[in-house]
Amino acid sequence: MGTHVDMRSASHDDHALVADVLAGRGGAFERLIGTHQALVWHIAYRMSGHPEDARDLCQEIFLRVHRTLGQFRFQSALSTWIGRVAFSVASNALQRKKIQLVDPGVMDSDPLLTIAGNDFPDRDLHRDQLRTLVLAAVDALSPLERTLITMYHLDELSIEEIASVVDAPQGTVKNYLFRARRRLRDKLAKLQEELA
Amino acid sequence: MNRTPGIDRERQLEAEQALLHGQTTDMDASSELYRRIFEILKEPLPVGLEPGFSHRVTAIAIKSHQRNKDAQEPWPVVALMLGLFGVFVLALVQKLSQTGWNHGFDLPSQATIAVALVALGDLWIKRRFRGRSRRLFDLKRQ
Numbered sequence: 001m002g003t004h005v006d007m008r009s010a011s012h013d014d015h016a017l018v019a020d021v022l023a024g025r026g027g028a029f030e031r032l033i034g035t036h037q038a039l040v041w042h043i044a045y046r047m048s049g050h051p052e053d054a055r056d057l058c059q060e061i062f063l064r065v066h067r068t069l070g071q072f073r074f075q076s077a078l079s080t081w082i083g084r085v086a087f088s089v090a091s092n093a094l095q096r097k098k099i100q101l102v103d104p105g106v107m108d109s110d111p112l113l114t115i116a117g118n119d120f121p122d123r124d125l126h127r128d129q130l131r132t133l134v135l136a137a138v139d140a141l142s143p144l145e146r147t148l149i150t151m152y153h154l155d156e157l158s159i160e161e162i163a164s165v166v167d168a169p170q171g172t173v174k175n176y177l178f179r180a181r182r183r184l185r186d187k188l189a190k191l192q193e194e195l196a
Numbered sequence: 197m198n199r200t201p202g203i204d205r206e207r208q209l210e211a212e213q214a215l216l217h218g219q220t221t222d223m224d225a226s227s228e229l230y231r232r233i234f235e236i237l238k239e240p241l242p243v244g245l246e247p248g249f250s251h252r253v254t255a256i257a258i259k260s261h262q263r264n265k266d267a268q269e270p271w272p273v274v275a276l277m278l279g280l281f282g283v284f285v286l287a288l289v290q291k292l293s294q295t296g297w298n299h300g301f302d303l304p305s306q307a308t309i310a311v312a313l314v315a316l317g318d319l320w321i322k323r324r325f326r327g328r329s330r331r332l333f334d335l336k337r338q
Binding site: 024029030033034037038041042045051054055058059062063066067130131134135138149150153154156184188 | 232233234236237238239240241243244245249250251253254256257258260261
């Protein structure tokens with residue numbers, strides 16, 4: 001990644017795939033699902049927090065993608081557009097269940113102050129134990145925070161792409177990510193204390 | 197997509213935001229721990245979709261698309277229905293205007309009422325006869 005050539009080839013692939021799906025060519029939409037299901041799953045799973053809900057969401061997301069693909073104008077990568085659809089469908093699902101995207105009050109306080117002086121977890125912590133702690137800490141974050149963390153670290157989307165997916169300014173995304181990471185570290189420290 | 201690989205990308209974001217908050221970054225002090233945490237965060241998250249997911253969803257999507265397509269009237273039918281309804285509404289408004297019903301309504305108001313009635317009629321026609329003429333044409337073709 002990272003070159004203009006990559007961008008062009010990705011865009012060319014997107015054009016070809018979208019054209020095939022819109023023309024109703026056999027296997028085209030299955031190909032699209034296969035290519036993008038990991039990103040959609042990450043968003044659906046991180047937003048809902050439950051595999052069953054995430055499965056239902058994935059189906060709803062891809063049906064929406066199929067229905068609205070004709071509106072895709074190639075102003076972004078296809079993956080970014082699908083991510084935006086996924087985030088929108090998942091956000092609506094959370095709203096229907098009256099679940100907040102961000103924990104109330106979390107974004108109002110400054111986590112930098114609350115964790116000042118906190119020690120990091122033991123650097124010699126066993127890898128498996130650290131893994132369990134990190135995954136538990138990610139699960140304990142708010143839906144938006146864990147989705148951002150996953151898109152940034154696992155899917156390796158750029159800040160620009162994430163901003164486009166969640167429809168927010170890049171500065172806001174950076175700030176949310178920064179705070180989410182701080183909270184993650186805070187939670188790790190607490191979890192380690194509980195385990196100790 | 198310009199991606200700064202590995203820890204540099206994390207350090208850049210951390211430093212940038214710490215600066216924004218008027219703090220110094222402690223990234224370097226904990227880089228080893230951060231590196232391990234980032235490694236864990238980059239571990240693949242198993243996709244919990246069944247193997248036939250794409251096939252199943254594609255089948256549903258195509259069926260749903262076909263159903264929506266079937267539900268749409270051919271445009272000449274819609275145009276004819278709307279035209280007839282428009283003529284009926286205009287005749288009605290004209291007739292009513294002769295009885296003095298429209299006293300106080302100027303021509304633009306009459307036109308607005310007529311357009312509103314045509315729009316309502318359009319909705320009603322689409323609901324009432326949804327897909328009927330298409331199905332009729334399909335039957336004739338068979």
